[in-house]
Amino acid sequence: MNRDIKRSIMYSESGHSSKYFFSLWVLLLLFAGVTDLRAAAPLRPGQPYAEAALCARADVIFCEDFNYPQNFPVTLGSPVSGSWSNPGLRGGKTTSSDQWGLAARQINPDSTYPTKPQGHMPSGSQPDSVWAANWDPAKGAQGDGSTWGTLRLQGENYVNGMAPAKDFYIRFQYYVTSNYAWPGDPKTDKYAYGSPNPVDNKIVFFYPPGGQDNPTYSSYDAGAYASSVWDSANNARYADTLNFRVGDAGDNYKSFPMCSQCGTTNQHNEYGPF
Amino acid sequence: MASGAGVANGTIEAWVDGVKIYSASDLPTCGGSPTSEVCGGLGSVDIVAYHNGADTTSWNGQQVIDNLVIATSYIGPPAGGGGSGDTTPPAAPQNLRKR
Numbered sequence: 001m002n003r004d005i006k007r008s009i010m011y012s013e014s015g016h017s018s019k020y021f022f023s024l025w026v027l028l029l030l031f032a033g034v035t036d037l038r039a040a041a042p043l044r045p046g047q048p049y050a051e052a053a054l055c056a057r058a059d060v061i062f063c064e065d066f067n068y069p070q071n072f073p074v075t076l077g078s079p080v081s082g083s084w085s086n087p088g089l090r091g092g093k094t095t096s097s098d099q100w101g102l103a104a105r106q107i108n109p110d111s112t113y114p115t116k117p118q119g120h121m122p123s124g125s126q127p128d129s130v131w132a133a134n135w136d137p138a139k140g141a142q143g144d145g146s147t148w149g150t151l152r153l154q155g156e157n158y159v160n161g162m163a164p165a166k167d168f169y170i171r172f173q174y175y176v177t178s179n180y181a182w183p184g185d186p187k188t189d190k191y192a193y194g195s196p197n198p199v200d201n202k203i204v205f206f207y208p209p210g211g212q213d214n215p216t217y218s219s220y221d222a223g224a225y226a227s228s229v230w231d232s233a234n235n236a237r238y239a240d241t242l243n244f245r246v247g248d249a250g251d252n253y254k255s256f257p258m259c260s261q262c263g264t265t266n267q268h269n270e271y272g273p274f
Numbered sequence: 275m276a277s278g279a280g281v282a283n284g285t286i287e288a289w290v291d292g293v294k295i296y297s298a299s300d301l302p303t304c305g306g307s308p309t310s311e312v313c314g315g316l317g318s319v320d321i322v323a324y325h326n327g328a329d330t331t332s333w334n335g336q337q338v339i340d341n342l343v344i345a346t347s348y349i350g351p352p353a354g355g356g357g358s359g360d361t362t363p364p365a366a367p368q369n370l371r372k373r
Contacts, residue, residue, distance in 0.1 A: 041343075050341065051341065051343070051352065051353070054343065054349070054350075054353075055343070057345065059345045059346045059347045060343060060344070060345045060349075061316075061344045061345060061346065062319070062342075062343070062344040063342070063343050063344075064341075064342045064343075065340070065341050065342075066339075066340055066341075101322065101323075101324070104323070105321075105323070108338075110340065113338055116340070116352070117291070118351070118352045118353060121340075121341060121352060128340075130338050130339065130340040131321055131338065131339045131340065132336050132337070132338045132339075133322075133323030133336060133337045133338075134336055142333050143333065144322070144323065144324045144325065145322065145323045145324075145337075146320055146321065146322040146323075146324065147320070147321045147322075148318065148319075148320050148321075149318060149319045149320075149321075150317070150318050151316060151317055151318055151319065151344075152315075152317055153317070154314070154317070162346070163315070164314060164315020164316065164317070165315055165316045165344075165346050166313055166314070166315050166316075167346065168316055168344060168345065168346055169344070169345050169346065169347060169348055169349050170342070170343070170344050170349075171341070171342070171343045171345075171349040171350070171351075172339055172340065172341060172342040172343070173339065173340045173341050173352065174337075174338070174339055175337075175338040175339075175340075176335060176336065176337050176338065177335040177336045177338075178335070179334050179335040180334065180335030180336065180337065181331055181332060181333060181334040181335060182331070183325050183326060183329040183331050184329065184331055185331055187334070188331060188332035188333075188334050189330075189331065189332050200324070200325060200326035200329065201323070201324070201325060201337075202320075202322045202323070202324040203322065203323070203337070203339070204319065204320070204321055204322065204339065204342070205319070205320045205322060206316055206318070206319055206320075207316075207317055207318040207319075207320065208313075208314055208315070208316070208317045208318075209314070209317030209318070210317070222303070223320075242288075244286050244288065244296075246284070246286070246301065246302070246303040246304075246305070247302065247303070247304070247305040248305030250305060251302065251305050254301070254302055254303075256286055256296070256298060256301055257296055257298065266282045266300060266301075266302065268298065268301070270296075
């Protein structure tokens, strides 16, 4: 896997440029044995899901279409407070004690951005909205943006009754504005390239139940992020190569398909050659 | 398929716009610490735009996410408002070259 794969991410098979949303599906098979329990995403009273039929599938744990901004309140101040309400979250809501990065994220109309490949996805008469981390000084707060959702605590099942999923699939749509600066991106400061750790642009991450206390030191994490890769064949660097991170601090968080942490065993350098 | 902590037989597969872009099944997905939580199952999700604290790159622009679904089998691409989604797994990619 090399730059051809990267291009397929930036330019979809239907010819959309990077201005357009693309959908990312990831299967994370974290452990042997799939529990064959059947449920569905818990329904939001009076708030139908944009993909109602999909969310009613028996294998679905959780759905969020971000179409109801009132489910993501933020109160600016010191400290900033906010929450995420969804009946699929433990207790129906994850509150400020487990939230961070609240000031730098917003729920915006999808019309703010280029049209998604499948078009608008309203929830009935409720207009389509999206989650956005706002790092644009012209438009609002800058900094790390986050919305944390607790699905269950240790020893518990999910709200819909399903047992803890050790093998799971995720799907989301992703878009960055054309002026987006990745870590190590010379776009905003070409002299900063090569600065320490231009490696880590987290997008969506997953944790075990203990993760909300200290995600970095949770017993494992898994997620999609972008990292910086040097293509030795073309003497070029790319700050936006898609990677998937798994593992824990003890094994220095392996990432694939580009694993600079893998050492001499089980090497994965598919963005190479190296 | 995967196994316990530190064993390199986990699987990650990824699709972008319906095209499978990555698949590997020799990955140590469970970390190296044999604690009770290791690979005990998904507990939390963090929708996040985060840069490593040591990175000095100036932030700019926006990262946008929509239509998140978590399931125990293949989900498929969005099909439009109120649609059921395409639940048919994508066809195997063809004419791929590794250079």
